[in-house]
Amino acid sequence: MLENIKLSDFQKELIKNGQEVELWARKLFSHGILVESRESEAIKETKKYLEAEEKVIFQATFETENLYAMVDILQWDDSNKYWIINEVKGTSSKDKKDKKHLYDATFQYILLKKAGYDVGQVNLIELDKEFRKKGDIKARKLLKTTDITETAKELEEEINLMIDDMKRILQNKREPLPCECIYKSRSNHCPAFKYLHPDVPDYSVHDIIRIGSSLKRLEGLIEGGHIPIGEVPEDFKLTDPQRNHVNVEQSKNPIIDTIEIKKQLTELVYPLYFLDYETYPTAVPIYDGCRPYQQVPFQYSLHILDKPNGKLTHHEYIHTDTESHPMIALADSLMKVMGDNGSIIVWNKKFEGKCHEDLADLLPQHAEIFHGYNQRIFDLMEIFSQQHYLHHEFKGSFSIKAVLPVLIPELSYKDLNVRDGAMAMNGWKSMMFEMTEQKEKEQMENDLLRYCELDTLAMVKILEVLQNL
Secondary structure, three states: OOEEEEEEEHHHHHHHHHHHHHHHHHHHOOOOEEEOOOHHHHHHHHHHHHHHHOOOOEEEEEEEEEEEEEEEEEEOOOOOOOOEEEEEEEEEEEOOHHHHHHHHHHHHHHHHHHHHHOOOEEEEEEEEEOOOOOOOOOHHHHEEEEEOOOHHHHHHHHHHEEEEEEHHHHOOOOOOOHHHHHHHHHHHHHHOHHOOOOOOOOHHHOOOOHHHHHHHHHHHHOOOOOOOOHHHOOOOOOOOOHHHHHHHHOOOOOOOOHHHHHHHHHHOOEEEEEEEEEOOOOOOOOOOOOOOOOEEEEEEEEEEEEEOOOEEEEEEOOOOOOOHHHHHHHHHHHHHOOOOOOOEEEEEHHHHHHHHHHHOOOOOHHHHHHHHHHHOOOEHHHHHHEEEEEEHHHHHOOOOOHHHHHHHHOOOOOOOOOOOHHHHHHHHHHHEEEEOOOHHHHHHHHHHHHHHHHHHHHHHHHHHHOOOO
């Protein structure tokens, strides 16, 4: 039914991360046996291990009452004479658990009880957000186990109702009902959204600026049948930024507040440093001093404009040595070319600023320098995110990929082999850890350099447009 649903590279990477974390979770147990089969054969294999009184079973698989579940780690508690479900998730631990994770574990709890197994405990195993790599990794330090048994019991009735609803759908042999994502913003849609809601256009009210924090408004638009942005009524209550977005889309007339733009640009101090990082996060840190999912900068591009209408120079770095720490080498390179004065122009100061904080944390001897960089940051994106410049062709996005083709159509990412951050991340990973041919590595290195260079050149050109308003 959902065969044609395609996962993005980002979603595929999340799956890989989850699989890696599960392998680490198995190291928490001194022994265990893996169910290697799938589907009906996995059920038979699980039964065989249970009959053999195995105490720890990885990927234990069960089916009962037309319900099917795979338990990441099923553990027998000899002291209490009951089974423990260990649900492994490739996420960082936090006090408030993801409801989807709790639902997954509760479903397994219900199924095993229906199958006649005494389940006395349900655990959620996640990456410890406080973990920092230092030498060889120990699973017990990398991972955090949380007892969620009481939560599973509280959710049992709710999940049972969901199970009954799903059974009715399957018995009627009809297409599934539209998912609840119809009432969520675009970034929160599930991979099946386009399949389950074929009538919703690729650009709709789900893309209205910050509609994710105004779900009641989104629900009102959906229930009123106003799915295309062009159909949003004039009297429908929206926040001012949302109304601006809708008005610009409907009128096709941009908002350009030249007075406010010029006011913000007066803050710039020459020389100007246009800076962009590319980063690579991993569930399990590769490099010492790093946390789970920390964005590890492996590349930068830096354009420097010495004065108004002055000389533009370019510096760049990409880490290609598999034996050394990319953040240390990148920092050494950057500090040699970044001057002590002048505005550092970025696109999204939250991201670049966090990179500087992490560099300062890793290299305390240079912390003052990197904290100083953050004091000099000018976020060019804010002119667009604050709607001082708003164009209908941005389609509600403030990404440089959305702004550049509107302001400078002759500059394009389309002709590059690497065209976005996800491609850069995956390309660097392939170059560093997978590619074997030197020619292939050199091509990827060049592709990555050209992509990052365009990011900073784009900021140079966008600033020129704004200065000439």
